[in-house]
Amino acid sequence: MAIAGEFGLELTPEGRAALSMLDELEDIVVEVGYQADQMAIDGETSLAEIAYWNHYGTLHKDGSVMIPARPFMDALQKHPDELAEFSQQAASNLNTAETVASAIGAQASSMIQDAIRDEDWAPNAPITVEGGWMVNEYGKNGPVPVHIDGKGSTKPLIDTGTMRQQCGFRLMKGEK
Structure with missing residues (x-):
């Protein structure tokens, strides 16, 4: 609002409210994705770890691909104009900085x-x-045989739906 005064402009009450909301928005960070306390179905592994492994991929000790990279979190970088347009509409149509930030967070989560x-x-x-059966070469005491229950689908990231549903x-x- 200071800049309006510097130019000798008198703001309407609506203009002051809009600038005040933008000032409040400047102090809000929207974190989108998975939090360390969100656990996978096994109750031992965080969804943040699983998301990381799937987003960036993992390698076997010999350097070959174990889990191919599936950069689903890049959806926000692939569609910045869509998120920017949504953000502008939210700022124009909602009344508080928190509701605008929440709407932007919900939209970003939905995009992922x-x-x-x-x-x-x-x-x-x-x-x-x-x-x-396969060998887990990263066992706590060296390579160990492990049994994998088949998922029955070639489509990654959606076996139980947890990864998709828990993105928030x-x-x-x-x-900041």
Whole structure:
């Protein structure tokens, strides 16, 4: 609002309210994705870890691909204009900084969820689809045999729906 005064402009009450909301929005950070306290179905692994492994991929010790990269979190970077347009509409149509930030967080989460569902990711490996025995070379005491329950689908990231359903957001105030 200071800039309006510098130019000798007198703002309407609506203009002051809009600028005040923008000032408040400046102090809100919207974190989108997975939080460390969100656990996978096994109750031991965080969804943030699983999301990381799937987004960036993982390698076997010999350097070959274990989990191919499926960069679903890049949905926001792939569609910045869509998110920017939504953000402008939210700022124009909603009354408080928190409701605007929440709307933006919900939209961003939805974009990631859509990417998980709709993108053409590298298919699941046969062992992932069919199940069976394999060696986990990263066992706590060295390589160990593990049994994999087959998912029955070549479509990655959607076996139980947890990854897609649990993508969310949180608002952090005053923490840029």
